[in-house]
Amino acid sequence: xxxxxxxxxGLVQVGGSLRLSCVGSxxxxxxxxxxxxxxxxxxxxxxxxxxxxxxxxxxxxxxxxTISRDNAENTVYLQMSSLKPEDTAVYYCxxxxxxxxxxxxxxxxxxxVSS
Numbered sequence: 400x401x402x403x404x405x406x407x408x409g410l411v412q413v414g415g416s417l418r419l420s421c422v423g424s425x426x427x428x429x430x431x432x433x434x435x436x437x438x439x440x441x442x443x444x445x446x447x448x449x450x451x452x453x454x455x456x457x458x459x460x461x462x463x464x465t466i467s468r469d470n471a472e473n474t475v476y477l478q479m480s481s482l483k484p485e486d487t488a489v490y491y492c493x494x495x496x497x498x499x500x501x502x503x504x505x506x507x508x509x510x511x512v513s514s
Contacts, residue, residue: 401425401503403492408508415512416480421492421505423473428494428503431468431475435488435510442491446477459485482512 407419419433432447446456446466454466465478475492492505 403494403503403505405490405492405505405508408490408510410511410513411482413483413512413514415482416478417482417510418479419477419490419492419508419510421475421494423475423492423494423503425473426496427470427473429497430495432493433466433475433477434491434493435486436491436507437485437488440488445490447493448475479510482510484512484514486510487512 402424403421405419405421407417409417411417427450429450430447433445434442435445436442444457445460446454446464448454448466448468450470463481468475488510489507490510491507494503
């Protein structure tokens with residue numbers, strides 16, 4: 400059974416930093432990423448990274464968040480810096496074996512940025 404296990408969320412003050420981690424079981428995921436969902440809002444893509452380390456970011460986090468991965472460990476990280484209250488959300492790890500295959504999701508981890 401494929402599993403994505405997240406860790407690293409929590410409460411942080413404005414301007415602080417957090418690092419999220421997500422470990423995937425099974426075969427290498429070619430595409431891994433992070434989504435977030437704030438109360439009353441739709442889930443949005445925050446950042447994604449492919450097995451060749453190419454990346455995409457939503458405009459609102461560019462220059463503040465960095466996504467990286469360890470292919471040997473089937474793990475993806477999200478380093479979040481200069482956090483803002485609007486970054487408060489449940490963050491979900493997402494993974495796909497290929498772009499045309501199904502999505503796998505982690506259980507979600509809460510990130511709260513207090514002002």
